Structure formats: C-alpha cells, structure tokens
Amino acid sequence: MAKIAKIEVTDSNPLTSLKGFFKSLLETGELKGLMVPQHLPMKNVVMPTLVTDPEKLEGADPLAPVFPLNAAKLVGRLTRKPLHGSVAAVLRPCEIRAFIELVKLKQGSMEEVVLVGVDCPGAYSNVNYPRFAGENRDDATLKFLGSALDGGSTAFEDFDISTACMACEHPVPRNADLSIGLFGVDVNKELIITANTDKGEDILDKVGLSAAEEPGAREGAIAALVEKRTAYRDRMFEETSEATSDIEKLNNYLASCVNCYNCRVACPVCYCRECVFLTDAFDHEPVQYLSWAKGKGMLKMPTDTVFFHLTRLVHMSTACVGCGQCSNACPNNVPVVELFKTLASYTQKAFAYEAGRSPEEEPPLSVFHEAEFPEVTGGKH
Amino acid sequence: MADFEPTIIAFVCNWCTYTAADLAGTSRLTYPRNVRLIRVMCTGMVDPQYVVKAFLAGADAVLVSGCHPGDCHYINGNFKARRRIKLLKEILPRFGFDEGRLRLTWIGASEGVDFAHTMTQLVDEVRALGPNDVRSQMVL
Numbered sequence: 001m002a003k004i005a006k007i008e009v010t011d012s013n014p015l016t017s018l019k020g021f022f023k024s025l026l027e028t029g030e031l032k033g034l035m036v037p038q039h040l041p042m043k044n045v046v047m048p049t050l051v052t053d054p055e056k057l058e059g060a061d062p063l064a065p066v067f068p069l070n071a072a073k074l075v076g077r078l079t080r081k082p083l084h085g086s087v088a089a090v091l092r093p094c095e096i097r098a099f100i101e102l103v104k105l106k107q108g109s110m111e112e113v114v115l116v117g118v119d120c121p122g123a124y125s126n127v128n129y130p131r132f133a134g135e136n137r138d139d140a141t142l143k144f145l146g147s148a149l150d151g152g153s154t155a156f157e158d159f160d161i162s163t164a165c166m167a168c169e170h171p172v173p174r175n176a177d178l179s180i181g182l183f184g185v186d187v188n189k190e191l192i193i194t195a196n197t198d199k200g201e202d203i204l205d206k207v208g209l210s211a212a213e214e215p216g217a218r219e220g221a222i223a224a225l226v227e228k229r230t231a232y233r234d235r236m237f238e239e240t241s242e243a244t245s246d247i248e249k250l251n252n253y254l255a256s257c258v259n260c261y262n263c264r265v266a267c268p269v270c271y272c273r274e275c276v277f278l279t280d281a282f283d284h285e286p287v288q289y290l291s292w293a294k295g296k297g298m299l300k301m302p303t304d305t306v307f308f309h310l311t312r313l314v315h316m317s318t319a320c321v322g323c324g325q326c327s328n329a330c331p332n333n334v335p336v337v338e339l340f341k342t343l344a345s346y347t348q349k350a351f352a353y354e355a356g357r358s359p360e361e362e363p364p365l366s367v368f369h370e371a372e373f374p375e376v377t378g379g380k381h
Numbered sequence: 382m383a384d385f386e387p388t389i390i391a392f393v394c395n396w397c398t399y400t401a402a403d404l405a406g407t408s409r410l411t412y413p414r415n416v417r418l419i420r421v422m423c424t425g426m427v428d429p430q431y432v433v434k435a436f437l438a439g440a441d442a443v444l445v446s447g448c449h450p451g452d453c454h455y456i457n458g459n460f461k462a463r464r465r466i467k468l469l470k471e472i473l474p475r476f477g478f479d480e481g482r483l484r485l486t487w488i489g490a491s492e493g494v495d496f497a498h499t500m501t502q503l504v505d506e507v508r509a510l511g512p513n514d515v516r517s518q519m520v521l
Contacts, residue, residue, distance in 0.1 A: 246477030248518045276430065306519070307437050313472055314429035314465075343472055350471045351464075365468065368460035370450060373467045377485050 003195040005204055006212035012188040014145065015138045018180070019060050021193070021207070025088060026054040028206040031114070032085040035075065036060045037067065039137040044130070048074055050087075061137065062090045062118050063182075065144045065154070065161065066129035070268035070325045072098035076108030088114040088203075092123075093173040094164075094323035097356020098268035100175055101319045104363050107271045114199055117173020119182040121148040122165030124156075125328050132156050149182055151224055164324020164337045167233035171225055175359065178204060183225060184218030192218075233341075240335070240342040247306075253339065254309055256332040259302040263336045264312060266329035269319040269355070277308055309336075313343050318364050320344035321356045387441035387507040389416045391500075392427045394458075397448035397490050404493030412500035415507075416444070423447065424485075425458020429465045432483065436473070439516045442482040442507040446499075449487040459487065479510055 009017045026034050038049045038059035046064045048071045051057055075089045076099065091099070096117050102108045121144070124132055133140035148154045154161045173179045177200030181192035192212060195201040244250045261277060264270045276282075282304060293299035317340060326336040348354055351364035393399045399420045405412065421427060424447030435443045445466060447459040466485040474480045484503065488496050 241475065244476055247514050250476050251518065307434060310433045310437070310472070310476075311430045314433060314468060317472070318468070343475065346475065347468055347471045350467060365461075365464055368457065368464050370460065373463055376463055376467050376470065377487065 003201050003204065004212050004214055005193045005195075005207075005209035007191040007193060007209060009188060009190050013138075013142065014182075014187040014191055015061060015063060015141060017191060018063070019057050021191075021209075022051075022057050022060055022090070023054045024207045025203065026051065026057075028203060030086065030203050030206060031088050032083060033087040035071070035078065035087060035089040037062050037064065037071075037090070039064070044133060044135055044137055046129075050078070059137070061141055062092075062180075063145060064129075064137075064141045065121070065123045065132065065148070066126065067092055067095070067123050067325075068126050068328075069266060070098050070323045071095045072102055072108075072268040073271075075099050075113060076102045076271075079109045079111070079113050080107065083112045086112050086114055088116050090116045090118060091173070091176075092120045092323075093117055093170050094120070094168065094321050094356075095268070096173050096175055097170065097321040098323060100356045100359050101269045101321065101363070102271060103359060104361075105269070105271055105319070110359065114178065114203060115173075115176045117176030117179040119173070119180065120165075120168075120171050121145070121182070122154055122161030122168070122171075124159065125162050128156075128159045131159070145182070145187060149187065151221070151228075162324050162328065162337075163236070163335070164322055164327060164341070167229060167236050167341065168322060168324075169226055169230045169233055170356075171229065172222055174357070176200070181214075181218060184215050184221030186215070236338055237342045237345060240338045244339060250306060254305055254334060257305045257309070257334050258332060259305055259308060260331060261308070262329040262331065263326035263334075266325040267312075267316065268323060268325065269321065270312065270316055276311070277304070309339070313340070313347075316340075317344040317347045318351065318353060319355050320348075385508060385512060387415050387504060387510075387512070388439065389442045389444060389503060389507060390419065390435040390440045391416050391444040391446060392419050392421050392424065392431065393444075394424050394447040394454075395420055395422050396454040397452065398446035398486075398488045398496065400490035401488045401492045401496040404491065405497045406493075408493050410493060410497040412497040413504040415504045416500050423453065423455050423458035424462035425453070425455060425460075427462055427465065429469050432466075432469055433473075436478060436482070436513065437515055437519060439513060439519075441510070441513045441516075442484065442503065444484045444486065444503060446484075446486045446488050449489050452487075452489060477514060481506060481510060482513065 007017050007021050033050050033052045035050050037046050046066050072095045177197045179194045185192050195204040244253050320340050322341040324337040353364045432443050453459045
C-alpha cells in the first residue's frame with residue numbers, strides 16, 4: 001500500500017508550498033542534489049536546474065505549462081556513472097517514461113536517483129509559452145492551474161497546449177518514487193504526495209509531512225481526463241494514418257522538412273552518439289546527385305528526407321513515449337509527433353510493448369523467442 | 382505490364398542462403414536475373430534501414446534470407462532478423478507498401494534447389510504485383 005502524505009497550501013499558492021517541500025527534501029541531507037525546472041533569473045525561460053543549495057529554489061516551478069526539452073536525457077547524463085549518493089529529479093510523466101527507456105538502453109541508471117513525478121495537465125510549445133506567460137512567472141503558472149485542472153480549459157487566445165499533450169493518455173506519473181498529485185485535489189488547500197517505492201517512502205518519512213488519504217474526487221478526475229485525451233489521440237491516429245496512407249501522401253506530409261534533424265536532437269530516446277545520418281554514408285558524391293536527378297529529370301534537395309524519417313521510425317518507434325519534443329523542436333511545423341506516435345502505437349502493439357511502462361520489460365528489438373511471428377516467414381518456423 | 386521486369390534486392394547470409402545460391406550456380410540451376418544478391422555475414426546485421434533504403438531507391442521487393450532457426454552461425458542472428466522484419470511489416474504497409482514486397486525466408490546451405498525455386502516464385506509474384514509506387518512517385 002502506497003504511503004500518502006499532504007503538503008499544506010497557504011495563501012492559495014501551491015507553488016510556494018511546493019518550493020518549501022523541495023527545500024525540505026534537500027534539507028534531509030539524504031540528497032546530493034535536486035533537479036527541478038526553474039524560471040531562470042536572466043529571462044523568463046523555464047529550464048531544468050540542478051540545485052545543491054536549498055536556498056536556490058526561488059524560481060522552482062515544475063508546474064509551469066512548458067518544458068523546453070525532455071529532461072530524461074539530462075537525468076541520463078547525471079546517472080550514467082556512480083554519483084556515490086542520491087539525487088532527486090522532478091519530472092513530468094513523459095520524462096519519466098523516456099528515462100525508463102533510456103535506462104533499458106543503458107543510457108542511465110535508476111540506482112541513485114529518486115524520481116519525483118508530477119501530475120501533468122499539459123504544456124504549451126516553446127513558441128507559445130512566452131505568449132501565455134509574458135514576464136509573469138509564478139502568477140502565470142497559477143493562472144494556468146486555476147483553469148486547467150479538473151476538466152477546465154487549457155486554451156489561451158488562439159492556441160492550446162501542444163498536440164502531444166492533448167493526445168497524452170498518461171497525465172499521471174508511473175514508475176516515480178514519489179508522485180505529486182494535482183488532479184482531483186483542491187490545490188489551493190493541499191497537494192498530495194504519494195510514496196510508491198521504499199526509496200520514496202524513506203525520504204518522505206524524513207521530511208515529516210502529515211499523513212493523508214487520496215481525495216475521493218481524484219480517481220474520477222483522472223479517468224475523465226484520460227478519456228478525453230484518449231478520444232483526441234484516437235482521432236489523431238485516424239487522421240494521421242489517412243494523411244500518410246501512401247508514399248505520395250507521405251511525401252506531401254513531410255514536404256516542408258529541411259533535414260535540420262532537430263526532431264532527432266530533441267528526441268529523448270534517440271540516443272546514438274553519432275547518428276548514421278551524420279556519417280560519411282550520407283556525404284554523397286557530387287556526381288551521385290546528378291545521377292539521381294537524371295533518373296526523373298529533377299531531384300528534390302536536400303535529399304534523403306523521407307529516408308530519414310522512415311529510418312527514425314524503424315529505429316526508435318518502439319521506444320517513443322509521445323512527449324512531442326520532436327514537434328516542439330521543428331522549425332517548419334511538420335506534424336512529427338502525430339506521425340511518430342501513430343506509428344509507435346502500431347509497432348509497440350505488435351510486440352505487446354509499451355514504452356516507459358516498466359523497467360522490467362525488455363526493449364522489443366533486444367530480445368526474441370525461438371517460436372514467434374510465424375506469419376513473417378510464411379507460416380514456417 | 383507484360384514487359385515489367387522487377388528489381389529485387391536480396392540480403393543473404395554468408396553461411397546459408399549465399400552458399401545455397403552458390404550451390405544453385407554450381408549445380409547449373411537457373412533462376413531469374415531480377416534478383417540482386419547482397420551478401421552479409423548474418424541476417425542479424427541487416428539494419429531495417431537498409432531495407433527502407435532499398436525500397437526508396439526503387440526496389441520492387443526486398444528479400445532477407447538466412448539460416449534455418451537453430452542453424453545460425455552466430456547462434457541467434459536470424460531470430461533478431463525476424464523481429465526486425467516484423468517491425469518493418471508493421472511500418473511499411475502503413476505507407477502503402479504492399480506487404481508481399483518484403484520477404485524473410487530460411488534457405489540452408491545445402492538447399493540450392495530451394496533457392497532457385499524460391500527466387501523464381503518470388504519474381505513471378507512481384508511481377509504480378511507490378512512496380513513499386515516509389516519508382517513513379519519519389520523525387521527522393
């Protein structure tokens with residue numbers, strides 16, 4: 001049975017209370033550091049920060065409706081070798097799921113990290129967040145929470161939270177040691193902290209919060225949100241499948257891609273140190289271009305655009321967590337996450353796998369069984 | 382469509398299917414010239430990316446062929462290949478590729494007759510499917 005505690009909220013400001021909780025986490029002396037998104041002092045940009053001084057948490061705001069990058073890669077960097085002590089990382093559910101994938105791909109370790117997950121009502125794109133928040137920091141976040149939680153609206157002016165978030169069926173963190181509950185909770189009065197593991201329980205005991213019970217409204221609030229998101233997601237799957245159902249349509253779909261590869265850089269699970277698309281294999285000979293052009297009398301340049309996206313699909317779709325950072329990073333508004341998440345749903349289903357679901361499940365392309373998929377070889381084993 | 386000659390790219394493993402192709406040759410068996418063999422050490426090294434590239438470059442079909450289960454010289458490369466072909470078969474048909482254009486077969490070193498027969502049959506089937514749309518629609 002998970003252990004539940006509550007953080008009292010004063011002055012109807014859950015952010016202040018959350019900062020107090022993070023401060024007390026660091027003050028337990030159990031942690032060497034705490035990774036948490038903060039409003040940076042120089043400009044109102046929210047970035048993950050690694051904090052060792054409990055006094056340096058004034059800007060902490062994991063509830064701001066923006067995440068400029070998926071922090072899973074950063075947690076991987078922090079944990080890829082022994083730290084000889086623990087750090088805590090405050091993450092969104094999709095960041096935890098991406099981190100689980102990275103751990104399975106040997107790009108990080110769960111040994112010395114306390115994962116603190118936060119319920120996620122969604123986030124605006126990097127372009128839209130400044131339009132929403134302006135110079136307001138905590139106030140903007142509180143305004144967002146005020147309207148977004150419990151079935152309210154996330155829309156602002158002519159935009160809404162990103163497509164990936166609208167289609168996200170995992171707004172509640174899984175595999176977190178500690179999870180912070182917002183849905184179905186009166187966040188102006190309290191926040192709910194659940195310890196899901198022994199590691200989480202140990203540190204929660206040291207903070208010394210008063211015990212609580214899960215609010216009765218929580219389960220229903222989560223179910224309603226997941227239902228709404230799932231319906232949006234399924235519509236997205238249908239529309240994307242239709243929009244890419246043959247190679248000509250796929251060409252159109254990707255037409256504005258300029259091969260900047262930002263989507264790959266932003267992808268938390270694309271972990272190769274050297275991507276094949278940056279190797280000599282793609283330093284084509286000048287005469288090669290001419291020869292390709294002669295084939296049809298015309299060659300679109302840059303070349304290899306569809307090849308790039310299809311390669312990413314075959315290499316990474318089984319690990320895709322649908323966080324949407326590919327679309328967030330795209331300078332030309334190619335609907336990348338729609339394509340990736342749609343295809344990922346098919347490939348993960350084919351291997352009865354779900355990215356980020358469990359650290360115990362092996363990535364599908366790293367294992368095999370002797371007798372499986374007879375249809376692939378025409379019924380013969 | 383009578384004069385359509387398909388191009389088929391076949392990734393064959395050094396130890397089994399390539400040896401079977403050699404045997405077919407030394408046994409003076411004939412099979413259609415539409416098949417371009419690419420010898421790899423093991424089907425387990427066929428990155429799905431190679432298959433994607435073959436299709437985008439206009440191949441009408443891609444065959445991956447290796448040792449029978451249990452016969453792999455690297456113990457389990459063919460099992461890994463099977464998962465990768467399964468993955469490709471989930472992805473490529475969503476973009477309109479006919480699933481029949483991608484094949485995985487096991488042809489052992491002693492099966493020269495089977496090799497020639499499989500190639501002949503494959504070419505007939507792909508000829509019936511017609512050219513891969515990519516040929517007409519891709520401007521790379």
